[in-house]
Amino acid sequence: MQIIHYLSARKLKIMEKVKVIEIKKSIFEENGREADELRAELKKKGVFLLNLMSSPGSGKTTTLIATINAIKDKIKVAVMEADIDSDVDAIKIKEATGIESIQLHTGGMCHLDAEMTRQGLDNLSEGLDLAILENVGNLVCPAEFDTGAVRNAMILSVPEGHDKPLKYPLMFSICDVVLINKTDVLPYFDFDMDKCREYIAMRNPAAKVFPICARTGEGVDSFANWLLEEVALWKN
Amino acid sequence: MQIIHYLSARKLKIMEKVKVIEIKKSIFEENGREADELRAELKKKGVFLLNLMSSPGSGKTTTLIATINAIKDKIKVAVMEADIDSDVDAIKIKEATGIESIQLHTGGMCHLDAEMTRQGLDNLSEGLDLAILENVGNLVCPAEFDTGAVRNAMILSVPEGHDKPLKYPLMFSICDVVLINKTDVLPYFDFDMDKCREYIAMRNPAAKVFPICARTGEGVDSFANWLLEEVALWKN
Numbered sequence: 130m131q132i133i134h135y136l137s138a139r140k141l142k143i144m145e146k147v148k149v150i151e152i153k154k155s156i157f158e159e160n161g162r163e164a165d166e167l168r169a170e171l172k173k174k175g176v177f178l179l180n181l182m183s184s185p186g187s188g189k190t191t192t193l194i195a196t197i198n199a200i201k202d203k204i205k206v207a208v209m210e211a212d213i214d215s216d217v218d219a220i221k222i223k224e225a226t227g228i229e230s231i232q233l234h235t236g237g238m239c240h241l242d243a244e245m246t247r248q249g250l251d252n253l254s255e256g257l258d259l260a261i262l263e264n265v266g267n268l269v270c271p272a273e274f275d276t277g278a279v280r281n282a283m284i285l286s287v288p289e290g291h292d293k294p295l296k297y298p299l300m301f302s303i304c305d306v307v308l309i310n311k312t313d314v315l316p317y318f319d320f321d322m323d324k325c326r327e328y329i330a331m332r333n334p335a336a337k338v339f340p341i342c343a344r345t346g347e348g349v350d351s352f353a354n355w356l357l358e359e360v361a362l363w364k365n
Numbered sequence: 366m367q368i369i370h371y372l373s374a375r376k377l378k379i380m381e382k383v384k385v386i387e388i389k390k391s392i393f394e395e396n397g398r399e400a401d402e403l404r405a406e407l408k409k410k411g412v413f414l415l416n417l418m419s420s421p422g423s424g425k426t427t428t429l430i431a432t433i434n435a436i437k438d439k440i441k442v443a444v445m446e447a448d449i450d451s452d453v454d455a456i457k458i459k460e461a462t463g464i465e466s467i468q469l470h471t472g473g474m475c476h477l478d479a480e481m482t483r484q485g486l487d488n489l490s491e492g493l494d495l496a497i498l499e500n501v502g503n504l505v506c507p508a509e510f511d512t513g514a515v516r517n518a519m520i521l522s523v524p525e526g527h528d529k530p531l532k533y534p535l536m537f538s539i540c541d542v543v544l545i546n547k548t549d550v551l552p553y554f555d556f557d558m559d560k561c562r563e564y565i566a567m568r569n570p571a572a573k574v575f576p577i578c579a580r581t582g583e584g585v586d587s588f589a590n591w592l593l594e595e596v597a598l599w600k601n
Contacts, residue, residue, distance in 0.1 A: 184420045186525025239505035269475035288524035289422025
């Protein structure tokens with residue numbers, strides 16, 4: 130009820146068009162096998178699944194909006210917004226990009242696994258090139274569950290500090306891409322970009338690092354181009 | 366091994382004095398009962414336990430240093446730093462405050478429960494007035510487990526955004542205190558303090574809210590005074 134409090138009439142209209150899925154807890158014990166099966170199915174269908182993770186408030190939704198607007202004329206994209214509660218992100222994506230966007234409610238759960246991701250994918254349209262999962266804001270648990278994604282990406286924002294790869298090793302080690310967001314506020318924080326790259330490389334020497342500012346769009350094109358290349362490779 | 370890379374000789378000397386405890390997973394199923402028992406024991410001993418939670422990078426350790434330096438001459442304080450991996454926080458606290466500080470390694474676990482907290486408390490000195498637990502950086506899972514603390518506090522930092530009470534309802538509803546940190550960067554972020562207070566009140570009308578800047582010390586005294594009063598009440 131209280132959510133209506135901060136929604137304009139325009140937003141309410143968009144909200145009516147956003148599907149909200151209440152995700153059920155998985156009954157499968159072998160998540161790894163489930164994830165591999167899901168990836169194989171996605172390969173057959175030619176759908177690339179990107180799993181985007183980060184801490185709360187590091188800018189996942191803003192980054193997605195900037196990225197989607199850079200690629201949506203070239204490929205068919207849809208987004209699944211996972212959240213414990215609230216629909217604000219799916220609405221925001223729909224408003225700002227016009228693409229298909231659904232909200233997944235995890236009912237308190239701190240991560241998504243492959244079966245939960247599949248429940249979301251089943252609610253998206255056919256014929257997609259790219260499905261993006263915005264995972265629950267959390268640097269710990271989502272790293273432990275393979276969602277079936279083709280690639281894992283994460284965002285570390287400048288205000289969080291360059292030492293995070295030391296403290297959340299698993300997350301950095303499983304991500305193919307690390308976006309360092311909010312570079313516009315670098316002058317106001319003690320964030321050492323070289324050290325950050327060094328610590329990321331300690332956890333995962335193969336990880337690609339893209340410094341970006343989702344709010345201004347700076348650096349987003351490099352990430353968007355990488356994503357387009359990966360999608361093209363997957364579909365071949 | 367690689368940790369030595371960024372430690373000075375002085376830090377290494379302090380590191381030798383910091384106890385590192387490898388926390389074992391609890392075997393107790395009824396965490397609520399365990400937590401109540403621990404609280405009763407702490408009441409008998411006159412030890413106040415504060416559980417401090419937040420996202421990664423919101424400034425838990427810096428806030429603790431500023432708070433401890435404001436109260437350490439009045440009461441006897443010790444800190445337990447929980448982390449998945451790394452000892453940097455316990456060392457930082459010890460360096461900056463001189464008080465007893467131990468590191469709890471959770472071995473990948475995303476939260477602490479009452480039994481795990483007890484393992485930490487058992488390794489602290491006798492005669493404490495206040496024991497502070499810095500929980501794992503995570504806005505989801507730690508909220509689900511009563512640690513046995515007398516009070517729960519959390520930090521929301523300005524760069525994370527004022528909408529977080531909408532997205533992480535449980536964390537805000539179980540916290541007695543919300544510290545809004547990094548107020549020095551308010552001019553560079555779209556953070557609405559009034560809305561934030563309103564959203565916090567939606568989740569928990571009784572929560573106390575203290576805007577602070579741990580780096581400059583602004584506002585920390587108000588929180589420190591609240592904490593001193595709470596400790597005095599607990600010991601009566």
